[in-house]
Amino acid sequence: xxxxxxxxxxxxxxxxxxxxxxxxxxxxxxxxxxxxxxxxxxxxxxxxxxxxxxxxxxxxxxxxxxxxxxxxxxxxxxxxxxxxxxxxxxxxxxxxxxxxxxxxxxxxxxxxxxxxxxxxxxxxxxxxxxxxxxxxxxxxxxxxxxxxxxxxxxxxxxxxxxxxxxxxxxxxxxxxxxxxxxxxxxxxxxxxxxxxxxxxxxxxxxxxxxxxxxxxxxxxxxxxxxxxxxxxxxxxxxxxxxxxxxxxxxxxxxxxxxxxxxxxxxxxxxxxxxxxxxxxxxxxxxxxxxxxxxxxxxxxxxxxxxxxxxxxxxxxxxxxxxxxxxxxxxxxxxxxxxxxxxxxxxxxxxxxxxxxxxxxxxxxxxxxxxxxxxxxxxxxxxxxxxxxxxxxxxxxxxxxxxxxxxxxxxxxxxxxxxxxxxxxxxxxxxxxxxxxxxxxxxxxxxxxxxxxxxxxxxxxxxxxxxxxxxxxxxxxxxxxxxxxxxxxxxxxxxxxxxxxxxxxxxxxxxxxxxxxxxxxxxxxxxxxxxxxxxxxxxxxxxxxxxxxxxxxxxxxxxxxxxxxxxxxxxxxxxxxxxxxxxxxxxxxxxxxxxxxxxxxxxxxxxxxxxxxxxxxxxxxxxxxxxxxxxxxxxxxxxxxxxxxxxxxxxxxxxxxxxxxxxxxxxxxxxxxxxxxxxxxxxxxxxxxxxxxxxxxxxxxxxxxxxxxxxxxxxxxxxxxxxxxxxxxxxxxxxxxxxxxxxxxxxxxxxxxxxxxxxxxxxxxxxxxxxxxxxxxxxxxxxxxxxxxxxxxxxxx
Amino acid sequence: xxxxxxxxxxxxxxxxxxxxxxxxxxxxxxxxxxxxxxxxxxxxxxxxxxxxxxxxxxxxxxxxxxxxxxxxxxxxxxxxxxxxxxxxxxxxxxxxxxxxxxxxxxxxxxxxxxxxxxxxxxxxxxxxxxxxxxxxxxxxxxxxxxxxxxxxxxxxxxxxx
Ligand code: FES
Ligand code: FES
Numbered sequence: 018x019x020x021x022x023x024x025x026x027x028x029x030x031x032x033x034x035x036x037x038x039x040x041x042x043x044x045x046x047x048x049x050x051x052x053x054x055x056x057x058x059x060x061x062x063x064x065x066x067x068x069x070x071x072x073x074x075x076x077x078x079x080x081x082x083x084x085x086x087x088x089x090x091x092x093x094x095x096x097x098x099x100x101x102x103x104x105x106x107x108x109x110x111x112x113x114x115x116x117x118x119x120x121x122x123x124x125x126x127x128x129x130x131x132x133x134x135x136x137x138x139x140x141x142x143x144x145x146x147x148x149x150x151x152x153x154x155x156x157x158x159x160x161x162x163x164x165x166x167x168x169x170x171x172x173x174x175x176x177x178x179x180x181x182x183x184x185x186x187x188x189x190x191x192x193x194x195x196x197x198x199x200x201x202x203x204x205x206x207x208x209x210x211x212x213x214x215x216x217x218x219x220x221x222x223x224x225x226x227x228x229x230x231x232x233x234x235x236x237x238x239x240x241x242x243x244x245x246x247x248x249x250x251x252x253x254x255x256x257x258x259x260x261x262x263x264x265x266x267x268x269x270x271x272x273x274x275x276x277x278x279x280x281x282x283x284x285x286x287x288x289x290x291x292x293x294x295x296x297x298x299x300x301x302x303x304x305x306x307x308x309x310x311x312x313x314x315x316x317x318x319x320x321x322x323x324x325x326x327x328x329x330x331x332x333x334x335x336x337x338x339x340x341x342x343x344x345x346x347x348x349x350x351x352x353x354x355x356x357x358x359x360x361x362x363x364x365x366x367x368x369x370x371x372x373x374x375x376x377x378x379x380x381x382x383x384x385x386x387x388x389x390x391x392x393x394x395x396x397x398x399x400x401x402x403x404x405x406x407x408x409x410x411x412x413x414x415x416x417x418x419x420x421x422x423x424x425x426x427x428x429x430x431x432x433x434x435x436x437x438x439x440x441x442x443x444x445x446x447x448x449x450x451x452x453x454x455x456x457x458x459x460x461x462x463x464x465x466x467x468x469x470x471x472x473x474x475x476x477x478x479x480x481x482x483x484x485x486x487x488x489x490x491x492x493x494x495x496x497x498x499x500x501x502x503x504x505x506x507x508x509x510x511x512x513x514x515x516x517x518x519x520x521x522x523x524x525x526x527x528x529x530x531x532x533x534x535x536x537x538x539x540x541x542x543x544x545x546x547x548x549x550x551x552x553x554x555x556x557x558x559x560x561x562x563x564x565x566x567x568x569x570x571x572x573x574x575x576x577x578x579x580x581x582x583x584x585x586x587x588x589x590x591x592x593x594x595x596x597x598x599x600x601x602x603x604x605x606x607x608x609x610x611x612x613x614x615x616x617x618x619x620x621x622x623x624x625x626x627x628x629x630x631x632x633x634x635x636x637x638x639x640x641x642x643x644x645x646x647x648x649x650x651x652x653x654x655x656x657x658x659x660x661x662x663x664x665x666x667x668x669x670x671x672x673x674x675x676x677x678x679x680x681x682x683x684x685x686x687x688x689x690x691x692x693x694x695x696x697x698x699x700x701x702x703x704x705x706x707x708x709x710x711x712x713x714x715x716x717x718x719x720x721x722x723x724x725x726x727x728x729x730x731x732x733x734x735x736x737x738x739x740x741x742x743x744x745x746x747x748x749x750x751x752x753x754x755x756x757x758x759x760x761x762x763x764x765x766x767x768x769x770x771x772x773x774x775x776x777x778x779x780x781x782x783x784x785x786x787x788x789x790x791x792x793x794x795x796x797x798x799x800x801x802x803x804x805x806x807x808x809x810x811x812x813x
Numbered sequence: 814x815x816x817x818x819x820x821x822x823x824x825x826x827x828x829x830x831x832x833x834x835x836x837x838x839x840x841x842x843x844x845x846x847x848x849x850x851x852x853x854x855x856x857x858x859x860x861x862x863x864x865x866x867x868x869x870x871x872x873x874x875x876x877x878x879x880x881x882x883x884x885x886x887x888x889x890x891x892x893x894x895x896x897x898x899x900x901x902x903x904x905x906x907x908x909x910x911x912x913x914x915x916x917x918x919x920x921x922x923x924x925x926x927x928x929x930x931x932x933x934x935x936x937x938x939x940x941x942x943x944x945x946x947x948x949x950x951x952x953x954x955x956x957x958x959x960x961x962x963x964x965x966x967x968x969x970x971x972x973x974x
Contacts, residue, residue, distance in 0.1 A: 043908050050916025051904040053851015053891030057917065060850035150834075226855045226863055226917040226951050277853070277917030278951045310856045532914030532952055701911050708954030709914060736860035736949070744955040745946035773954075 037541035037551055041701035044537040045551065055275040058230035058247045059307045066232065066303040067096050068149040069296055071289055072142040072156050073315065074134035074163070077170070077388040077729025078183070081132055081141055082162035089144065089158040094151030097300055098159065099143045099292075101129035108295035109261045113354035115502025121193040121359045121384075123352035124184035128292035134163075135183060135350030136390050137729055138315030140289055143296055145304060168388040168729035172324065172347035175385040183350055183386045192352055193359040193384040197366055199441035200377030202330075205339035209330030212413040216406050217798040219722035220322040220347075223395055224741050227277020228308040229317060231290050233297035242269045244294060247276035249284040249529055250569035255561045256505045257286050257355060258294050273559035279531040280713065281395040282317050284571045285353050289316065314734035319723050320395030322347045323365070323402050329410035330377075335420050335428040339377035340370035342406060346384050346392070353393035355504045359384050361392070364399025364491065367442050369407050371489040372451050372667065373429045378441035388729045396713055398572070400490060400775035408486040408779040409797055412786065422485055422783070423464060426455060430487060444489075448757040449667040451487055454691040457753050458485075458669045462689045467673060475791070481686070484672045484784030486776040489665050492573035492694070492768025493759070497662035508657050510574070511565025512582040514543055514590045515651035518636045520614060520629030521553040524586075527567025528579030529559050533770065534702040535575045539583045541698055542764070546587035547594075548611030549628065565653060573768020576698055577664055581762040582656040589652035597648035598631055656762065664759045664767040668692035670711070672780035673748075676788040678810060681803030683719055683785060685748040692772045695758040696765035703769045704752045710773020711750050716742045718778035722800050820884045824849070825893025833880045839873075840864040842880035843890060851891035851920050855949065862948030865921035866890050872928045891920035900927050903965045912961040914952035921948050926962045934973075935966050 049055050086098040110125040129140045141161055146152035167181050174180050175190040182189055232245040242264065248254050251271040259269045276283060293306040308316065323346045330338035344365050348358035362382035370378050415425040430451035431438065439445050458464075464483075471481050499506040512526045524543050528535050540554040547554075557563055567582075568574060595606040598616045602609070602625050610619045615627045634641060635648045642648070658664060673687040690707055697703050720740035724733045733739045758765025778799050785801055786794075794809040807813045817832035824847060831846055840857075843849045843866065852875055855863035859877040866875045867889040894900045900923050906912070913919045922945065929936055929944040936944070941962050942955070950958060 044911065047908045047913065047916075048904070050913055050919055051907055051923070052895040053849075053853075053920040054895075055851075055916055057850075057853075059854070060844070062848075150836075224949075224951055226861065226915070226949060227853065228855075276915060277855075278915045280951070310858065532916060534911075534914075705911050705914065705953060705957055708956055709952045710954075712954035713951075735858060736856045737858065741949060741951065742955075743946045743949065744942045744959065747942075747955050749956055750954060 033545055033548070036545040038545050038698050039700070041699055042541065042551060044534050045540055046536060050275065057227055057275045057277050058232060058245050059227055061232050061245055063232065063234055063303040066305055067145045067147060067300065068152050069143050069145045069293055069304050069306045070149060070152040070156055071140035072144065072159055072161070074130065074137060074139045074141055076134060076163055076165050077137045077168035078166040079134050079163040080166060081130065081134065082164055084142055084159065084161050086142065086159045089155040092155045092158065094147040095155045096145045096147065099145070099296060099299065101127050101131040101141065104129050104292060104295050105131060107262065107299050108291055111261060111354045113352035113357050115357050115499065115504055117502035118193060118357060118359045118363060121352065121357060122187050123192060124187060126288060126351045126354065128288050128295055136388055137731060138390055140292065143292055145296055145300060170387055170389060170725055170727055170729045172345050172385050172387060175347065175387055183388060190386045191383060192348060192386055193362065195363060195366055195382050197378060197380040197442050202339045202341050202377045202379040205377040206328065206330040209332055209338045210417055211328055211330050212410065212417050213326065213328040214409060214413060214795070214797045216325045216327060216409060218321045218323040218402055218405070219800055220319045220392065221717050221721035222314065222317050222319045222723055223280045223282035225278030225280060225282050228310060228313045229283060229287065229290070230307040231293050232303055232305045233294045234303040235297040235301055237301045240268055242294060242298065244269065244271045246271060246273060246290065247279070247283050248273050249279050249531060249571045250506065251529065251559060251561050252527065252566055252569065253355070253506050254286060261291060262294060262298060271561045273529055276531040281398070281571065285318055285356060285393055287316060310736060311734050314723070314739060315390055315731055318353060318393040318395060319390050320392060321402060322392050325402065325406050327406045327410050329414045331414035331418060333418055335418060335425045337373055337375050337411070337414065337429045339375055340407065340410065341379045342369050344382045347387040347389065348384055349389050349391035350386055351391055353391050355506065356394055356499065358391065358393045360394055361399045365402045367444055368399060368403035368489060371403065371407070371440055371444065372431065372487040374431050376441055389725055390731065396710065397771035397774035400488065400771055401714060401717060401778050404486055404488040404776050405779040405782060408783060412783045416790065423459065426485065426487060430455065444665065445661055446665050447661050447759055449489065449665060450693045450755040450757050451667055453755045454667060454669045454693060455487065457755060458671055458689055458691045461751055461753050462671050479675065480678055480788045481673065481675045482784035482786065482788030484780040484782065484787055485669065486779035486783060487669045488776040489667050490771050490775050491663045492666050492771070493577035493658050493664035494572045494574060495658050495662045498572065507566060507568040509655050510567035510579040510582045511653060511655040512579065512586040513565055513651065513653040514586045516590065516594060516628065516632055518632050520627065520632045521555065522547060522549050523555050523557065524583065525557045525564045526579055526583060527565045527569065528575045529570045531570060533575065533706055534699060535570055535579065537702060538576050538580055538698045542580055542583045543587045546584055547591055549614055553614065565655065573770040576766040577762065577768050578656055578658070580698060580766050581764045582654050584764050585654035585656060586652050589654055590650070593649050593652060594631065597635060597646065598626065600643050600646050601631065601634060602626060658761045660761050664761065666692070666694050666767045666772065668772045668776065670776035670780040672784040674781065674784045674788065676785055676806065681806035683801060685715065685746065687748050688750045690750065690773060691753040691755060692769060693755040693757050694769035695756065695767035697754060697756065698766060706769050707752050707773040708750045710770065711777045712742050712747055714774040714777025715747065715781060718781035718799050718801060720800055818881050820881055822883045822885060823887040825889055835879065835881050837880045838876050839866070839878040839880050839883055840875035843875060849890050849892055853917050853920060855917065862921045862925060863918055865924045865948065867924060872924055891923060894924065894927070902968060903927060906961040906965045910957045910961040910964065912953060912957040918948060918950040922950065922958055930966055930969065935970055938963060
């Protein structure tokens with residue numbers, strides 16, 4: 018590892034003896050998942066629990082004329098059949114806008130459609146029964162009279178005045194527009210070679226292996242609603258549920274145990290989940306909703322769906338003079354609530370050109386409504402689009418002037434000693450390491466040898482390509498993400514740590530666990546700071562009744578924000594413990610330390626008293642303590658970055674692959690990533706986060722696409738037709754690190770969750786184009802299916 | 814609607830008698846009737862492998878098998894394989910290698926991997942990839958899973974030697 022800057026005073030806590038920070042210790046509590054004894058919401062059963070299934074619209078756009086559920090109501094096991102109109106009395110509609118995204122508009126959305134459906138899959142009625150099977154049986158006996166309306170599907174046509182407006186009251190189908198104009202793009206381009214291309218990105222979706230699941234339990238006697246839900250943001254769910262059900266937040270508890278995958282899919286609040294909360298309140302009993310796979314495809318948020326025209330200016334010596342983009346993205350009929358569907362496009366215009374020095378940047382993003390499923394934030398929001406456009410253009414520019422793709426990057430990436438600095442779009446960079454990362458990547462992949470191998474194979478008609486993609490990544494978001502726009506989505510996180518009566522540590526944190534290792538990193542940090550072994554640290558999370566208020570886990574914020582809160586809370590508790598230890602031992606707090614679960618002398622390390630003995634005295638024999646001492650063996654701290662709205666991180670990826678020019682098939686041979694996420698708490702967890710992210714990016718690059726027909730029908734809404742990467746097609750992925758800690762926290766951690774997804778597709782697309790360059794084929798569309806490749810080769 | 818049918822089978826070695834509707838699939842029977850929730854359901858159409866269990870020694874997708882088809886059979890789920898210790902070394906290798914994140918695919922992965930290791934003592938990486946290629950994992954990128962299965966094969970071979 019290369020430490021690019023690490024001032025000595027930030028290392029005190031991290032360098033403690035027996036520190037777990039920086040070590041690949043196995044995650045605690047994995048046995049429960051390995052033995053099939055996890056507690057996912059889909060496993061949960063409560064007394065008197067009913068099951069809900071939703072009758073969903075077969076049309077992308079239609080008026081609901083009449084719903085006849087009389088026959089279904091009489092069927093055995095049916096508890097209730099509820100329409101949108103009836104549910105309106107229990108839960109209010111919402112509008113997914115944020116005030117800092119100026120001009121963003123959307124229409125009121127209901128938990129269940131009232132009068133009109135706007136996408137194929139929108140719920141029109143809820144069937145609640147004693148079992149899911151009974152509810153499904155009854156659903157088949159409901160008849161709905163629809164009057165089909167014209168569906169707006171193509172995002173370019175959506176803005177055409179001749180196209181119907183989906184929400185008449187909004188005037189047109191443009192939900193949001195933002196432009197950036199920095200420097201003098203026209204002048205720069207007029208003095209440069211200019212290359213341009215249209216980039217097309219398919220719609221894809223998260224395909225969490227456990228579908229969305231929720232159990233809502235309204236206890237009428239307590240007037241409290243308990244929501245068990247696989248969510249990334251329990252406090253956000255609490256707030257929204259309370260708001261729309263007319264409750265106080267204290268009347269809503271959100272519990273989130275194991276979650277079978279999330280990737281941003283489970284950070285939103287869906288209409289069917291809102292309906293489930295409302296049904297529980299209406300029917301005064303627990304109601305469970307688990308999406309089936311077809312429903313997941315039709316209703317889990319879709320992602321991306323962009324067409325982006327990009328231009329780059331380059332001088333003969335390789336200097337990049339300007340970037341210009343015009344991005345169009347389709348978000349379905351509503352801006353998602355409460356995070357809005359404009360964030361992705363906003364992120365794209367923020368990030369394009371990000372790794373490179375050029376003052377000249379012009380961008381326009383337009384976000385349009387369509388009669389398709391809602392589109393919103395998914396892992397690496399906007400990053401893959403920005404990276405693919407930027408890196409696609411840089412490669413095209415290099416080809417235009419006949420320069421090696423590595424060389425053009427070397428000449429234009431922001432210098433590692435240029436920080437702090439800002440991008441033309443106004444993003445503030447604290448410390449990035451593009452050059453160190455690129456150098457490391459080239460070593461790992463042995464770039465020159467690979468180029469030689471590529472050339473040798475070409476003579477044997479084997480077409481391999483090398484693709485490189487540098488990227489920047491938004492992590493550790495502050496209130497600038499949502500809070501400033503009026504959303505009640507906390508950007509701070511809190512951790513409470515306490516020493517129990519046997520000298521073990523209990524730690525409650527507001528970040529959540531979806532398998533990326535939040536529990537582990539929290540225990541590692543707390544154990545390190547307190548000098549307590551990890552087995553003695555228990556982490557509690559995912560329960561709004563039992564954790565401090567906070568944001569949860571999304572946008573790569575768990576380690577950087579929740580981790581720092583854990584560190585500060587543990588430091589405060591440590592001080593409290595040493596204060597009481599000093600009193601007991603007639604020493605001074607500075608003369609003592611905690612190592613291996615014992616209080617020791619700071620100077621010679623001699624053991625003085627074990628933590629369990631200290632705890633025994635404090636809890637059971639406080640009468641033996643000196644007068645006036647009231648030990649507090651509990652401490653709470655909160656944290657949010659204030660100086661930088663986001664901690665930018667950076668990295669670079671490379672793909673090595675082979676294209677079969679006869680069949681159009683791509684075989685991935687090897688993939689490399691170098692990432693700089695600041696302080697690494699658990700190298701194995703970071704690497705596996707990145708690998709998982711890469712594979713999601715590779716899925717987007719080669720396989721994944723939600724395919725709609727012109728009437729707005731999703732034609733591949735099942736796992737057999739929507740392809741995701743399987744073990745057979747995935748290459749080994751080698752990961753390297755450069756470490757530039759953020760100085761905004763003592764821990765210095767930045768996020769790593771988006772990095773893999775951010776750059777993978779760009780690296781693959783560049784590699785495919787590299788392989789096909791001699792054929793004169795240039796592809797700027799993903800997924801790179803055999804059909805797309807053969808078309809570009811002129812074979813079909 | 815059709816009437817429940819009586820079935821008798823062994824589940825993790827325990828004799829079970831039950832009345833089930835003919836349409837009930839084995840995954841739902843295990844999860845809902847027997848509360849063995851370690852068998853996960855990811856797609857309900859035979860693609861993802863999360864519901865993999867062992868029936869009379871063969872791995873099957875329990876979402877594609879009806880409970881009535883298990884009449885007289887011996888069904889083993891992740892709970893049974895964990896308690897018997899049969900896959901303890903594989904589980905330890907998964908833990909060591911962080912070969913799971915959310916853990917939802919994991920029971921199916923473990924049962925499928927165990928099936929491979931029973932057939933082939935030292936599979937190469939490609940063989941592992943292929944044997945596992947009916948099991949989706951959305952979190953790990955597969956590499957850690959491969960590593961864990963490979964490591965288990967090695968330690969088992971050493972133990973035999
Ligand atoms: S649930 Fe059976 S294979 Fe997916
Ligand atoms: S660990 Fe989440 S699906 Fe495999």
